[in-house]
Amino acid sequence: MKFGKYSFGVGDRFNHEGQAQLRALMRANVEGVEVTPVWNKSNREHDIVNSEPEGTRIEADEAVKALGWKEPYCVDADHINLSNVDRFIDHSDFFTLDVAVYIGNKPTAKDVVAFKQSCAILGGKVIIPGIDDSIVISDELLDEVSGKYLAAVKEAGKIYKHIVSVKGAGNFVTEVSMDEVEDPQTPVDMFFIMKMLASEKIPAQTFAPKFTGRFNKGVDYVGDVEQFTKEFEQDVLVIDYAVKEFGLPEDLKMSVHSGSDKFTIYPIMAKIIKKYDKGLHVKTAGTTWLEEVIGLAISGDEGLAVAKEIYLQALARKEELCAPYADVIDIDDAQLPTSKEVSGWTGEKFGDSLRHIPGHPDYNLNFRQLIHVGYKVAAEMGEKYTGLLKKYEDVVGGCVEENIYDRHLKRLFDL
Numbered sequence: 001m002k003f004g005k006y007s008f009g010v011g012d013r014f015n016h017e018g019q020a021q022l023r024a025l026m027r028a029n030v031e032g033v034e035v036t037p038v039w040n041k042s043n044r045e046h047d048i049v050n051s052e053p054e055g056t057r058i059e060a061d062e063a064v065k066a067l068g069w070k071e072p073y074c075v076d077a078d079h080i081n082l083s084n085v086d087r088f089i090d091h092s093d094f095f096t097l098d099v100a101v102y103i104g105n106k107p108t109a110k111d112v113v114a115f116k117q118s119c120a121i122l123g124g125k126v127i128i129p130g131i132d133d134s135i136v137i138s139d140e141l142l143d144e145v146s147g148k149y150l151a152a153v154k155e156a157g158k159i160y161k162h163i164v165s166v167k168g169a170g171n172f173v174t175e176v177s178m179d180e181v182e183d184p185q186t187p188v189d190m191f192f193i194m195k196m197l198a199s200e201k202i203p204a205q206t207f208a209p210k211f212t213g214r215f216n217k218g219v220d221y222v223g224d225v226e227q228f229t230k231e232f233e234q235d236v237l238v239i240d241y242a243v244k245e246f247g248l249p250e251d252l253k254m255s256v257h258s259g260s261d262k263f264t265i266y267p268i269m270a271k272i273i274k275k276y277d278k279g280l281h282v283k284t285a286g287t288t289w290l291e292e293v294i295g296l297a298i299s300g301d302e303g304l305a306v307a308k309e310i311y312l313q314a315l316a317r318k319e320e321l322c323a324p325y326a327d328v329i330d331i332d333d334a335q336l337p338t339s340k341e342v343s344g345w346t347g348e349k350f351g352d353s354l355r356h357i358p359g360h361p362d363y364n365l366n367f368r369q370l371i372h373v374g375y376k377v378a379a380e381m382g383e384k385y386t387g388l389l390k391k392y393e394d395v396v397g398g399c400v401e402e403n404i405y406d407r408h409l410k411r412l413f414d415l
């Protein structure tokens with residue numbers, strides 16, 4: 001299935017902001033940059049909110065219809081595996097095959113032999129145009145990369161074949177993700193993963209590696225920016241090589257699961273994809289929920305009371321709410337405002353503390369991360385929360401749109 005050169009993950013916890021999200025992408029289109037919306041919501045989010053993938057499909061279809069969007073759009077079964085793909089299969093046309101947990105599993109001896117045979121064609125040395133260091137192919141290297149990644153790619157093959165058996169080949173976009181792990185994949189790792197994907201006949205259109213550095217939820221990148229820049233550029237060149245030499249789909253591109261708001265590295269990625277004329281998928285949906293809380297906080301007394309209640313409960317239930325996200329958040333407890341402090345805040349102060357404006361004196365990334373994982377509290381409020389989203393739709397939608405367009409798309413696409 002064809003989808004755009006640039007694509008952007010939207011979608012939101014409560015399926016309320018489809019139109020606001022689409023409006024932001026339409027503004028980029030008006031500026032001459034076509035960005036395909038991909039509504040995504042992971043299995044974990046569905047479980048926590050108690051929602052079903054059909055709701056994401058309805059949200060996307062309704063937004064597209066209401067705003068008269070004529071370009072492609074997708075609904076992503078985000079971070080799925082064989083055990084839960086069926087929940088999504090009828091409602092999605094984009095599948096993120098998450099095989100990170102299979103990294104390091106021992107491949108069968110037969111698979112290793114086949115992999116090594118498939119690498120014979122590479123000869124003793126591979127030179128990737130644009131990368132100074134060549135890849136010297138040795139038996140040890142092939143053992144090492146197959147030991148790390150072969151079982152994972154084989155698993156991706158199983159999931160892919162299962163989806164094909166239901167939806168038919170060519171009727172959906174395939175992404176393979178390995179981002180939710182501790183150790184980053186190097187460009188050399190990427191090279192062999194691409195080779196394995198091609199051998200397994202998985203027509204991946206996007207690939208999400210684990211990059212160097214911390215990609216915490218909802219806050220900026222933390223890590224060695226220079227190293228990231230080097231890796232990202234080499235990854236792009238590896239993908240280019242893999243498309244030409246391994247026969248992977250021509251539109252194969254990098255997928256950056258940013259956990260949102262990696263403002264420091266957005267301009268770097270923008271520059272590199274521009275330099276090589278490459279596509280990019282950025283998955284960054286989670287902060288729409290934060291914009292809802294900001295919108296409610298600044299909408300008046302009623303909304304502010306609920307925004308405060310969400311924080312106070314999240315603070316009291318911090319351990320429980322943080323547990324599913326332990327690897328992707330870093331909260332400094334000492335920097336969290338007390339419930340007494342927050343109780344006295346104005347809507348403006350609450351909004352400014354939560355909104356991600358780097359350098360703003362009130363911005364508090366610890367407060368932000370805690371609310372980011374606190375959506376379960378809002379889910380439990382049910383109508384009390386979603387009713388206010390409807391009542392203050394204009395303010396909330398305005399925040400959602402501004403966040404995606406002004407803080408994300410402008411930085412990513414140099415608008």
Ligand SMILES: [Zn+2]
Pocket residue numbers: 079177179180208257
């Ligand atoms: Zn991810």
